[in-house]
Amino acid sequence: MTLLAWSGWRIERRSGRSSFALVSALLSAGAGAVLCCALLFLAAGADPIAAFAALAKGSFGSTRAIADTLVRATPLILTGLATAIAFRARLWNIGAEGQVFAGAMFAFWCQSAIGAAPAYLQIPVIVLGSLCGGALFGALAGALKARFQVDEVIATVMLNYIIIYALSLLLQQGPWTEPGGFFEQTAMVPDQAKLPILIEKTRLHLGFVLALVLAAILHVVLHHSPLGYEIRAAGSNLRALQVQGVHAGRLILVVFALSGAIAGLAGAFEVYGVQYRLKSGTLGGLGYTGIIIAILGQLSPRAVVIAGLLFGALLNGSTLMQIRTGVPSALIYAIEAIILMFFLIAWAISQFRLRRLRDVD
Amino acid sequence: MTARLSISNLSKRFGPVIANDGVSLEIRPGELHCLLGENGAGKSTLSSCLYGLYQPDQGRIVIDGEERRFRSPADAIRASIGMVHQHFVLVPTFTVLENIVVGTGAGWRLDTRAARRRVSELCQRNGLQLNLDALVGDLSVGEQQWVEIVKALYLGARVLILDEPTAVLTPQESERLFTLLQQMTADGLSIILITHKMNEVMRSDRVTVLRRGRVVGTVETGSITREELTQMMIGRQLKQIEAEDRAGSGAPAVVTISAVSLRDARRVAVLDNLSLELRAGEVLGLAGVAGNGQRELFEAIAGVRRTERGEIRLDGKSVANLSAADIARRGVGYVPEDRFRDGLVPDLTIAENIVLGQQWQAPWRRGVLLDAARMREHAARSIADFSIATTGPGERIRRLSGGNAQKVILARELAKATRCLLCNQPTRGLDVGVIEYVHGQILRKRQDGVAILLASEELEDLMRLSDRIAVIFRGRIMGILPRHSASIALLGQMMAGTPLEQAA
CATH class of the missing domain: 3.40.50.300 (P-loop containing nucleotide triphosphate hydrolases)
Structure with a gap:
């Protein structure tokens, strides 16, 4: 396919993959993103080099900083994985956002029921509760698609609103509101229910390791299990699976439940690993950022982990950057978008090549 | 000039x-x-x-x-x-x-x-x-x-x-x-x-x-x-394959289709009170202009599409409540007309496509995981048997030519077809050499006693391979001819809607 042609040169689609093209495209994307961010810092009135230095120090400067980076990355890795697994099957689950809430809420509800039970009971209940909550909420969107052919993008976006406001309702002078409290939040969870801290004097909790283990499991599931086979096949040609007798509706339901369960876990880890209470503000946005991470990670579990770590570092470093150089930490969201755009462009470009035509006449 | x-x-x-x-x-x-x-x-x-x-x-x-x-x-x-x-x-x-x-x-x-x-x-x-x-x-x-x-x-x-x-x-x-x-x-x-x-x-x-x-x-x-x-x-000489004529062998029916009707999404009848019998060791040719219900008939037998009225029996048992996977497990292979739409997953490898539909079944699973080594081995054998031009079992279907992709489907479906083989346009758009090979494979299945339904737009091919030829028009069978009494002219008339009794 020819895209463009002018006097003796032509841009056309590559017939194969070239790792040289990919690597050089990605490197230039990185450079472009850095340059663009530097301009942004200049516009914000800061010295770009100082800003980058502060960003780096804030995210990797000390054991504590690194631990915080990993903590920030944990929910993003999970929502990225959740989105990636659904997108792999060409199911556009935009609902990781709501499934995070559902997981956190269901886990909170289950954990409240056992109250002050010992820790060895608490953590399984929290983990299973969040998996179930997310799975059920994801399966709801899946059922709407499988049974009534409701477009999954519409269904998941709408369900996001429903669950977010449902939580608000429960927290605003509702049954879950902290007794005597003023904010939209629950009381602190009991100490036994807090996820174990892995490194002393940091906030790094068990959830990070679980997220990595989950990424490894998903990698195996996706590439070496019958279910993963069906997910990849559905993403390429669902019709061929149906001709072979695979029940498409059932597959859609399973994928949505799986995707929702993973997102739900992110919610519970935030509640029991970081905030130690359920409040709506800190859960918001995790799911949507997960979409960016899934796409940056090319829907591959391993790369999603890397993309999640990168974004965790950016988020974590932005605070120090604001303190040191006055660059508003909110700019980090613009940086996230810049990175995504540059990388998308790089992938697109690496599919093409420039070629010189010989002897046209 | x-x-x-x-x-x-x-x-x-x-x-x-x-x-x-x-x-x-x-x-x-x-x-x-x-x-x-x-x-x-x-x-x-x-x-x-x-x-x-x-x-x-x-x-x-x-x-x-x-x-x-x-x-x-x-x-x-x-x-x-x-x-x-x-x-x-x-x-x-x-x-x-x-x-x-x-x-x-x-x-x-x-x-x-x-x-x-x-x-x-x-x-x-x-x-x-x-x-x-x-x-x-x-x-x-x-x-x-x-x-x-x-x-x-x-x-x-x-x-x-x-x-x-x-x-x-x-x-x-x-x-x-x-x-x-x-x-x-x-x-x-x-x-x-x-x-x-x-x-x-x-x-x-x-x-x-x-x-x-x-x-x-x-x-x-x-x-x-x-x-x-x-x-x-x-670049070489071609030997024409011709099946020996043995119409009316009187072999037992493997698939019996009786009075099947089916309407499409717009409620237009695509199969209209259609009856046919596929017999063991016999090729039944299906002639007809594209879009006269061939696809629906194949899909109904393969269990991909439900019929509204009538009954399809496989070895005497009704298939009404069986999924396409169940029917395949009972020995039915189906080569669909549109190979890239219905038959293959372009982003998966040859090895993965050869087991499409059997991903949960015995030989391809080791515990909860897929046995990649066995799949690869099986694919390598198919690649050799069918001389598929490729770099190996790990190549993605997307990169194969139409003919080689079709061979992947044939490798999969022929292996399944122990009772019945359904081939809808199996050689469309293929090279002459490949067509010769595919026809040989179909006749080998016939030799093994498999019941075969073969639709093709090449009437000459149908007349060389089939024992009997049925002509379909607007979802109805216009008539069934033994091969020796079929001619292009007669088939053409029937394909245009003249029933056999009225066709001269």
Whole structure:
């Protein structure tokens, strides 16, 4: 396919993959993103080099900083994985956002029921509760698609609103509101229910390791299990699976439940690993950022982990950057978008090549 | 006589693949010129270069003594080249006249009166009965093709490229098309006909044979035999496979279809009270113009589609409540008509596609995971057995040619077909050599006592391979003939809707 042609040169689609093209495209994307961010810092009135230095120090400067980076990355890795697994099957689950809430809420509800039970009971209940909550909420969107052919993008976006406001309702002078409290939040969870801290004097909790283990499991599931086979096949040609007798509706339901369960876990880890209470503000946005991470990670579990770590570092470093150089930490969201755009462009470009035509006449 | 169109030393490459390699060719005024070649021989690339869809990397195109370069089809049309694609590009909700004049660059206003005059003049000169005010969606496929041809003429085509024009026609419609083509060439039009059907090639004035992107030769059709042409095309001699005639073997039925009816989404009957019997060790040929219910019949037997009325029995048991997977497990293999849509997963590998549908089943699983090593081994064996041209079991289907992709489906479905094999257009668009191989495989299955249903648009193939031939028209069986009493003429009549009893 020819895209463009002018006097003796032509841009056309590559017939194969070239790792040289990919690597050089990605490197230039990185450079472009850095340059663009530097301009942004200049516009914000800061010295770009100082800003980058502060960003780096804030995210990797000390054991504590690194631990915080990993903590920030944990929910993003999970929502990225959740989105990636659904997108792999060409199911556009935009609902990781709501499934995070559902997981956190269901886990909170289950954990409240056992109250002050010992820790060895608490953590399984929290983990299973969040998996179930997310799975059920994801399966709801899946059922709407499988049974009534409701477009999954519409269904998941709408369900996001429903669950977010449902939580608000429960927290605003509702049954879950902290007794005597003023904010939209629950009381602190009991100490036994807090996820174990892995490194002393940091906030790094068990959830990070679980997220990595989950990424490894998903990698195996996706590439070496019958279910993963069906997910990849559905993403390429669902019709061929149906001709072979695979029940498409059932597959859609399973994928949505799986995707929702993973997102739900992110919610519970935030509640029991970081905030130690359920409040709506800190859960918001995790799911949507997960979409960016899934796409940056090319829907591959391993790369999603890397993309999640990168974004965790950016988020974590932005605070120090604001303190040191006055660059508003909110700019980090613009940086996230810049990175995504540059990388998308790089992938697109690496599919093409420039070629010189010989002897046209 | 000077050439109307001459191509010299034209080359076009796609990455490492050379699709056209120094092709030179001359088309004379008023000549019907055939381009013959296997898939991937470079016919389509060549015609796309002529029509401005591709730009050649090198070479010259000269029309009436003037060198031309096309950057787009618009340039080609301006240089009086017209093309009728295999898939028509018509607007069904527009009238014939509107379809012909739409996008002809007359500015914003259409001068319908002048256009109507010119179009009816064109029809008259070529003896075409076209109602200019009929909606194109109401026309038969053959008539729609005329609209495409008239449109090209209306745009001033003096060289007309036809890409496999008879693939969608009944034998009678093809006959009319050729009469029309002869009339038009007598009128001075030059026609380039792309085809792989030998009987059509033999009706042209000259043939240019392409092989692997190069011209093997251009010959006067009158001075060469079919066998010689085939040899030029594939570079070796071909042995025709013919099944021995043993109609009416009286073998037991494996699949019994009784009074099955089925309607499509628009509630139009696509299968209408249809009954058939597939017998062990017998090939039942299914003839019919595309879109008369063949696909639905195959899907109903394979369990992909539910019937509304009637019953399908496999080895005496009703399949009404069985899924496609259940039916496959009972020994039914299904080769679907549209291989890339229904039969393959393009982003998965050959090894993965060969077990498609069996991903949960015994030999391919080790514990909860897939046994990749065993799948690879199995695929390697299939690649060798079916001589699939590929780099190995790990290659993605997306990168295979149509013929090799079809072999992957055959490897999978033949292995499943221990009782019944359903083949809908198994050789469409395949190279002659591959077709020969596929036919051999089908007959081997017949030897093994498998019941076979074979639909093909190549009536000659059906008449060589089938024990009996059923003709389907609008979802009904027009009649079933033993092979020895079938003829192209008779089958053609039945395909157009005449029941066997009334057909002469």
